[in-house]
Amino acid sequence: MNRYAPIAAAMVSMVILLLSSVALSVESKGLPATPREIIIHRGLSDIESSCITCHSKEEPGKYHDWSKSIHARAGVTCIDCHRALRTDKDAMDCPGTEKWSEIRISPVVTPNDCKRCHPVEAAQFSISKHARTWEIQTDQIKDPWLKGMNCSIERATGCYVCHGSDISDGVLTAENWPNSGCGRINPDGSKGVCVICHTTHRFSIAEARKPENCGQCHLGPDHPQDEIYFESKHGKRYHAESDEWNFEAAPDTWEAGSHFSAPTCAVCHMSGIGPLATTHDVGERLKWEAQAPLSIHNKDHSVEQARSDMITVCTQCHSPRWAKNYLDRLDMTMLHYNEEYFAPVRTVVNELYADGVLTEWPVFDEEIEWYFYEFWHHEGRRARMGASMMGPDYAWWHGFYDLKRTYQHIMHLAETAREKGHGSPSFVPGSGGENLTPVALKPLPEVWEQINVLIGDGSK
Numbered sequence: 173m174n175r176y177a178p179i180a181a182a183m184v185s186m187v188i189l190l191l192s193s194v195a196l197s198v199e200s201k202g203l204p205a206t207p208r209e210i211i212i213h214r215g216l217s218d219i220e221s222s223c224i225t226c227h228s229k230e231e232p233g234k235y236h237d238w239s240k241s242i243h244a245r246a247g248v249t250c251i252d253c254h255r256a257l258r259t260d261k262d263a264m265d266c267p268g269t270e271k272w273s274e275i276r277i278s279p280v281v282t283p284n285d286c287k288r289c290h291p292v293e294a295a296q297f298s299i300s301k302h303a304r305t306w307e308i309q310t311d312q313i314k315d316p317w318l319k320g321m322n323c324s325i326e327r328a329t330g331c332y333v334c335h336g337s338d339i340s341d342g343v344l345t346a347e348n349w350p351n352s353g354c355g356r357i358n359p360d361g362s363k364g365v366c367v368i369c370h371t372t373h374r375f376s377i378a379e380a381r382k383p384e385n386c387g388q389c390h391l392g393p394d395h396p397q398d399e400i401y402f403e404s405k406h407g408k409r410y411h412a413e414s415d416e417w418n419f420e421a422a423p424d425t426w427e428a429g430s431h432f433s434a435p436t437c438a439v440c441h442m443s444g445i446g447p448l449a450t451t452h453d454v455g456e457r458l459k460w461e462a463q464a465p466l467s468i469h470n471k472d473h474s475v476e477q478a479r480s481d482m483i484t485v486c487t488q489c490h491s492p493r494w495a496k497n498y499l500d501r502l503d504m505t506m507l508h509y510n511e512e513y514f515a516p517v518r519t520v521v522n523e524l525y526a527d528g529v530l531t532e533w534p535v536f537d538e539e540i541e542w543y544f545y546e547f548w549h550h551e552g553r554r555a556r557m558g559a560s561m562m563g564p565d566y567a568w569w570h571g572f573y574d575l576k577r578t579y580q581h582i583m584h585l586a587e588t589a590r591e592k593g594h595g596s597p598s599f600v601p602g603s604g605g606e607n608l609t610p611v612a613l614k615p616l617p618e619v620w621e622q623i624n625v626l627i628g629d630g631s632k
Contacts, residue, residue, distance in 0.1 A: 215247065216249065217251075220249040222268055222269070223250040226268040237372070242375065251277075254278055254279070255275065255278075260278060261342025262279075262342035262344070263276035263278055264279075282358040282362045283297060283298065283364050283365070283366060284361075284362045294366075297453065299453055300453040300455060301454065302355065302454055304355060305335045305354055306335065306357050307363075309335060310608050316535040316536065317331065318331075320604060322602055323605040326605070328347045328348065334353050335353050335354070336351060336353030336354055336355035339358060339359060340357045340359055340361070342359040353368065377419070377423070378419035382436060383402070383407070383436045386437040394549050394553060395557065396570075400558055400563030403566065404561055406435055414432075417431060417433070418430075418431040419432075426443055427445060427446075427488075429488075435485070441454050445488055446484055446485070446488050455472055457481040458478055459499075459503075460506050462556040462557055463553060465514060465518075466510055467509060467514075482495075502559055505555070505567070513552065517579060520586050521540065521541075521544050524586060529589050530589065530595045531595075531597055531623065534619055534620075536600050537599070537600055537623060539595065547582065551571060551578060555568075555575060558571050599620060604616050
């Protein structure tokens with residue numbers, strides 16, 4: 173039986189209900205008023221009514237969110253998103269559906285489910301860095317943590333919460349579920365999660381447009397976009413004025429002046445504004461990749477088009493000269509970081525690896541490796557992101573100031589390591605997690621033994 177066969181009948185009934193309510197309203201008042209409350213025993217199938225009734229008792233918070241959502245107003249119910257085929261990897265029984273022997277459900281809702289109603293948004297999201305986070309970490313940058321420098325519980329409580337877990341086998345465990353990380357690998361083969369921005373079960377466009385939503389992941393010492401935004405003039409105006417803004421306007425109609433007086437993250441990176449259409453590919457308007465060790469141009473889009481689009485965003489409030497000068501200054505900042513800071517430090521560290529002074533595996537067993545990692549991953553990002561988003565404190569005091577000090581410390585550690593003949597390697601606690609990258613590596617227990625021999629001090 174087709175997984176979604178009951179949807180059509182329920183939707184037809186709901187459309188008839190809505191048309192009837194509009195007709196009655198027009199007849200009595202001339203125009204329809206606010207959307208009608210859903211009456212669950214009218215226009216819904218028996219199983220849909222059963223799901224709603226049960227969840228309203230067992231999970232009232234979840235039911236309340238759904239009842240206030242646009243899904244509820246459109247007649248989209250539990251079974252429309254959660255129904256599974258018997259052959260689905262994540263299919264399971266639900267106590268409330270026992271009398272419908274053909275019904276299976278899944279707690280995992282994926283972009284493939286959402287795209288039945290939102291095909292354009294799902295297609296854009298699927299090519300975004302949000303959706304591709306897992307492959308970027310494992311296959312492209314070969315993240316040292318996912319090579320094994322942390323462990324499964326540290327990943328589950330940290331990395332995977334934002335980046336997503338791998339539940340492709342449909343087996344949900346304490347180490348991979350619950351999870352709504354943006355790059356989650358799903359049982360149906362899709363990548364990503366829509367609810368990381370549009371929280372279940374309200375699925376609010378207003379929530380997704382507010383910077384606090386983005387700040388659930390984009391914060392902290394390594395990518396403090398949240399803190400930078402609220403330091404900026406944009407963030408100050410949001411704090412002061414946002415209670416007067418309209419966050420509910422339809423996509424492609426949310427405009428500066430009419431609905432808000434300063435941009436949020438969504439305005440610059442996603443929203444339809446001026447002649448630009450809404451996009452769910454968050455990197456589409458970016459010329460630079462400021463998260464990379466070395467600042468590089470956007471590899472997924474034309475940098476000329478990305479810069480032109482961002483100038484279009486800026487000029488909804490600023491003059492063309494203001495926008496061009498500000499973004500030219502950003503270009504200068506990116507190159508300054510590359511040439512004066514990252515390149516010379518990378519050269520020194522690479523020479524230590526080439527000469528056998530540092531061990532290439534494991535990572536972080538030598539102090540200089542920690543400082544080099546934080547040099548680009550923390551301080552270098554803060555300098556570049558602060559310059560990108562009007563955060564002078566992060567561009568200077570948390571950025572270039574820290575880079576200067578760490579630069580000197582790395583040079584001192586490099587000199588000391590050459591004098592010793594090694595970088596004083598030591599055991600890293602919590603390491604030993606599964607290597608999720610394609611790089612072939614020796615098991616850590618064997619490597620630690622080799623390090624003990626190298627330094628001859630009997631450490632772990």
